[in-house]
Amino acid sequence: MNPKLLALYGLKWNPFAPDVPVSALLASPKIDTFCWRVESLAREGGFALVTGDPGLGKSVALRLLVEKLSTQRELTLGLLSRPQARLQDFYRELGDLFDVQLAPHNRWSGTRLLRERWQAHIESSLLRPVLVIDEAQEMMPSVLNELRLLCAVDLDSRALLTVVLAGDLRLTEKFRSPELLPLGSRIRVRLALSAATPQELVECLRHAIDQAGAPGS
Secondary structure (H helix, E strand, C coil), X not given: CCHHHHHHCCECCCCCCCCCCHHHCCCCHHHHHHHHHHHHHCCCCEEEEEECCCCCCHHHHHHHHHHXXXXXXXXXXXXXXXXXXXXXXXXXHHHHHCCCCCCCCCHHHHHHHHHHHHHHHHHHHCCCCEEEECCHHHCCHHHHHHHHHHCEECCCCEXXXXXXXXXCHHHHHHCCCCCCHHXXXXXXXXXXXXXXXXXXXXXXXXXXXXXXXXXCC
């Protein structure tokens, strides 16, 4: 929608576009509670999970969560861009996100350097770094297990990282497999999205139009 057409209808932006400002998104009580619980989880580390069929608002929930976490100045936040990557590229991206020089062919050294960086962050801020992974159903089981082992220390009694996984229902099916059952059992915070009721849809529509409105135009 071009600016002239937006002005014609008194709008600052297209309220139905996927890239509306985060401040204009409507956070349901369920999403608000999830964001609050992830903020608390960042003090101890561990895994959180967002699931739902396509189109039910997983990306909206993640955008709201990232915006909320970004207000904490001492918190390091990373967004994984290639969930489908193999182990070597996965390590490369982790190194880039957390500013660590890694040799992807030497995973032992990579694990040590990443853990040292995360431990230093915890000591300085008392918060675990947060890694957000959208479309996590595309992740290979070997990468998911590597992530589980990477952030666990002291015989799995302590976590150095907070990980938020988001994906469709294929992800929950993966966690039922024997290979990924140990990871599935470690998820501490969950947000399961379902279809909105007619009342919720009306509330969302009104909110979107109100936020996009430009009365002075």
